[in-house]
Amino acid sequence: MTMMGAPPPKPPPARRPEVGATDDPPSSRLPVPSAPRPPGAPPGPPPSRRGVSGDGDDDEKVAALLEAVEDVCPVPAAAQRVMSLTADVNCDIRKVAEAIAGDPALAAEAMKVANSALYRRGKPIDTLGQAIVTLGLAQVREMSSALAMMAAFSTEQERALNFHTSSVLAGTLAGMLASELRGDAGAAFLAGLLSEVGAMACLAVDPERFAAIYAESNNAWHVRAELERKRYGAPSWRIGQKLLVRNQLPVHICAAVGSQFDDPGATSHSLLERVTQFGRIAAPEVMLLPDGEPIESLAPRMVEIALACGLPNPRPEQMVPLVTRAVASAETKLASVR
Numbered sequence: 001m002t003m004m005g006a007p008p009p010k011p012p013p014a015r016r017p018e019v020g021a022t023d024d025p026p027s028s029r030l031p032v033p034s035a036p037r038p039p040g041a042p043p044g045p046p047p048s049r050r051g052v053s054g055d056g057d058d059d060e061k062v063a064a065l066l067e068a069v070e071d072v073c074p075v076p077a078a079a080q081r082v083m084s085l086t087a088d089v090n091c092d093i094r095k096v097a098e099a100i101a102g103d104p105a106l107a108a109e110a111m112k113v114a115n116s117a118l119y120r121r122g123k124p125i126d127t128l129g130q131a132i133v134t135l136g137l138a139q140v141r142e143m144s145s146a147l148a149m150m151a152a153f154s155t156e157q158e159r160a161l162n163f164h165t166s167s168v169l170a171g172t173l174a175g176m177l178a179s180e181l182r183g184d185a186g187a188a189f190l191a192g193l194l195s196e197v198g199a200m201a202c203l204a205v206d207p208e209r210f211a212a213i214y215a216e217s218n219n220a221w222h223v224r225a226e227l228e229r230k231r232y233g234a235p236s237w238r239i240g241q242k243l244l245v246r247n248q249l250p251v252h253i254c255a256a257v258g259s260q261f262d263d264p265g266a267t268s269h270s271l272l273e274r275v276t277q278f279g280r281i282a283a284p285e286v287m288l289l290p291d292g293e294p295i296e297s298l299a300p301r302m303v304e305i306a307l308a309c310g311l312p313n314p315r316p317e318q319m320v321p322l323v324t325r326a327v328a329s330a331e332t333k334l335a336s337v338r
Contacts, residue, residue, distance in 0.1 A: 061233025066243060068205045073155075075247065078103035079148030083248065086141040096140065097128040106147055110135065113143065138250075139186070145249050146190050153200035157207040161214060163200050166283045169330040170195050173286075174279035176326055181312070183271040191256040191272060192279035194249075198240025198257075202232055219284060221260065235260065237280070261310075269310060278309045286323055295323050 081099040085091045100107050107128060114131035115124055125131050132140055150164065158164060174192030179185040202210040209231060217224030225235040232239060241258025256276040261269060282305050289298060299316035302323060306314035 057229065057238065058233030062239055062242060065201070065205065065232050065239060066246065069201045069243065073152040073201070073204045075148045076103060076151050078106060079144045082106070082144040083141055086137045089137060091137065093129055093132050096132055100128055105151070106144060109143060109147060110140065142190055142250060142253070145247055146193055149194060149197050149247065153197065153204055155204055157203050157211070158200055161203065161211065162287065163196055163203070166287060167193050167196050169286060169326060170279035170283035172326040172330045173282055173322070174275040176322055177275045177278060177311070178271065180322070181271060183275065187253060187272055188275045191253050191276040194240065194244060194253065194257050195237065195276055195280040196240070197243060198236035198238065201239060201243055202228065202236055221281065225260070274309045274311055278306055278311060281305050286327065296320050298323060
């Protein structure tokens with residue numbers, strides 16, 4: 001499926017100094033998005049769930065990667081200022097508005113969200129000050145942090161693998177599914193949007209090797225997790241969790257981004273974790289749908305993913321409209337920032 005803003009894949013430019021080097025030889029696979037799974041092939045279950053400091057993780061390797069990320073991809077100054085101001089519940093709204101105004105993309109997003117059906121009450125919001133009051137400082141801080149992360153990793157390498165497009169679709173799928181299940185749609189969208197931020201971080205500092213890992217794993221999450229752990233010390237979603245913790249995003253968002261599991265019967269996983277995982281796994285599958293093939297053909301696979309994520313009673317007739325609406329909404333979001 002060709003989505004707006006998804007350019008053809010291409011090899012990344014010359015590599016930066018490597019992070020997490022090992023003795024294994026470089027892969028000869030081209031850095032392209034994963035190919036569709038052959039018909040009848042097993043889905044490739046995600047790796048077993050572990051905590052933020054999981055069994056087999058190398059915390060020193062991960063820490064070195066995160067330090068390199070901060071050097072290569074600093075958070076935009078305007079977003080840093082917003083996050084700093086909004087950390088104080090008694091901050092001056094005017095100063096927050098001035099800081100947001102320094103980043104056109106952040107200002108546009110604040111106005112768009114404040115005027116959305118979720119927040120709008122009565123007359124349209126037409127100033128940043130009104131938008132901040134409407135959204136609340138906590139929501140402004142979360143939104144600023146998420147957009148800052150996405151902006152920091154908006155590189156040629158990331159665009160070559162379409163991570164930004166896939167992340168917007170993952171957030172949209174997670175948010176819509178959470179809404180249907182009476183969960184927090186806003187938190188689910190944010191967690192889905194950031195669900196591959198760890199992969200983006202790996203790609204930013206180690207473009208050729210991560211692109212090879214991504215291609216070699218062929219959309220099998222357990223394979224990708226082990227390749228990432230060998231190279232970087234941990235799977236990319238746990239790297240993403242630690243990166244978000246460093247940037248002081250809410251604990252429940254960080255936990256959802258870092259959670260990946262294959263034990264859907266367990267009751268310890270929150271709805272937010274489940275829909276985040278669904279968005280992260282389902283989005284690339286949707287994007288791989290060949291042009292001209294109907295979305296209905298994805299229904300069995302979407303049900304399969306939903307069941308693996310422990311979501312209740314997924315049905316094909318539920319998944320088709322969900323994916324259709326999510327694709328349309330994601331394309332609208334992508335168009336609005338171009």
